[in-house]
Amino acid sequence: MRFYILTDLEGIEGVVLPVQTESGNPMYEKARRLLTREVNIMVRTLNEIGVEEIVVLDGHGANQAYNLVYEELVDGAKYIMGSPWPNYLPMLTSNFDGLMIIGAHAMAGTRGSVLDHTMSSRAWRNAYINDTLVGEIGISAFYAGSLGVPLVFVSGDDNACLEAKNLVSNVETAVTKYGLTRTSAVMLPPATVEDNIKSALKKAVERCKDIKPLKVEGPVNFKIEFLLAEHAQRYWNKEGVTLLDSRTVVFTGKDAREAIERWYST
Numbered sequence: 001m002r003f004y005i006l007t008d009l010e011g012i013e014g015v016v017l018p019v020q021t022e023s024g025n026p027m028y029e030k031a032r033r034l035l036t037r038e039v040n041i042m043v044r045t046l047n048e049i050g051v052e053e054i055v056v057l058d059g060h061g062a063n064q065a066y067n068l069v070y071e072e073l074v075d076g077a078k079y080i081m082g083s084p085w086p087n088y089l090p091m092l093t094s095n096f097d098g099l100m101i102i103g104a105h106a107m108a109g110t111r112g113s114v115l116d117h118t119m120s121s122r123a124w125r126n127a128y129i130n131d132t133l134v135g136e137i138g139i140s141a142f143y144a145g146s147l148g149v150p151l152v153f154v155s156g157d158d159n160a161c162l163e164a165k166n167l168v169s170n171v172e173t174a175v176t177k178y179g180l181t182r183t184s185a186v187m188l189p190p191a192t193v194e195d196n197i198k199s200a201l202k203k204a205v206e207r208c209k210d211i212k213p214l215k216v217e218g219p220v221n222f223k224i225e226f227l228l229a230e231h232a233q234r235y236w237n238k239e240g241v242t243l244l245d246s247r248t249v250v251f252t253g254k255d256a257r258e259a260i261e262r263w264y265s266t
Contacts, residue, residue: 001205002053002096004149005042005077006089006140009035009060009067010105010115011156013176013193016185018115021060035060036069038102038155038176041194045201047076055080055091060103088264089143098152098208099144100201103176106159107135113159114179123231125247128223129256130216137164138214139222142256145214152211153204155197157185170211172204215256222251222259238266 009021012035020031039056046054054077060067065083073079080090092099106113108124118124118135127134129142137160141151153172154164161173174196178186188196204211226232229246236243240262242250251266253259 001051001208003046003051003055003098003100003152003205004089004092004096004144005039005054005056005100005102006059007035007039007057007068008101008103008105008136008156010103010117011160011176012038012103013190014187015103016114016177016187017183021115023061032067032069033072035067035103036072037190038193038197039068040072040074041197042100042102042201043074043077045198046205049202049205051205054078055096057089057091058082088260089140092144092147092149094147094149096144096147096149098204098211099140099149100153100204101137101140101151101164102153102155102197104137104154104156104160104164105135106157106163106179107133107138110135110159110163112179112181114157114177114182114185116159116182123226123228124224125227126225128221129259130221132216134167135163138167139260141167141214142216142220143260145216146220146255146257148213150208150211150213152208153201155200168211168214170207172200172207174200218254219252220254220256220259222253222256222263224249224251224263235266241266 058081106116108118110116155174157179226247251262
């Protein structure tokens with residue numbers, strides 16, 4: 001079996017403040033180690049189950065995708081680090097049995113969710129796959145789904161896990177904390193988080209064949225509503241981009257993957 005793991009930082013155990021997700025300070029350095037710990041738990045668990053191939057994408061931060069602590073990573077997986085990537089979710093192909101997301105956060109505007117945003121808290125307001133409002137969980141799930149790869153596991157705060165289940169009802173989830181406000185949460189102890197991840201992960205592997213890929217009939221529109229016109233202006237004169245107004249751009253493809261790639265490569 002083969003699984004693709006997408007990592008983020010906001011949904012990791014112990015992470016609740018913006019400063020913990022921004023490089024260049026001691027709190028971020030501690031958060032990196034918490035992320036690496038959770039990734040290692042996943043890799044070890046999947047190896048114990050007998051998974052043949054694991055690809056881990058260090059996915060937090062468009063310009064700082066070097067969050068995993070390299071020297072602390074365990075054997076048994078391939079790790080993609082650094083940026084830019086050649087394409088969105090590099091090395092993901094139709095040969096994978098499932099997509100897993102660790103450290104996920106809820107979409108922008110989710111009440112009581114830790115560090116909620118969609119791609120950029122400074123620039124993005126909303127994103128849609130056709131008529132479905134999506135955050136980063138949904139963007140990745142639709143992208144993988146167009147390749148026939150189902151979203152089978154998500155970890156993060158309770159709101160991120162609920163968002164995943166609203167998209168894929170039988171996805172396995174592992175709660176790492178319970179959001180109170182955007183910058184506060186009821187934290188679970190590390191041992192409890194580890195147990196939650198291991199339990200949900202084993203179920204995800206057992207049930208991955210029963211979870212359907214998240215697909216939508218083409219053509220597919222990937223629409224982004226930016227906060228300000230200046231955030232959208234880089235796309236104004238680009239071929240293949242439709243402008244609904246000065247702040248809203250649409251990328252169209254034969255499927256979700258192609259539509260998202262048109263955004264990513266523009």
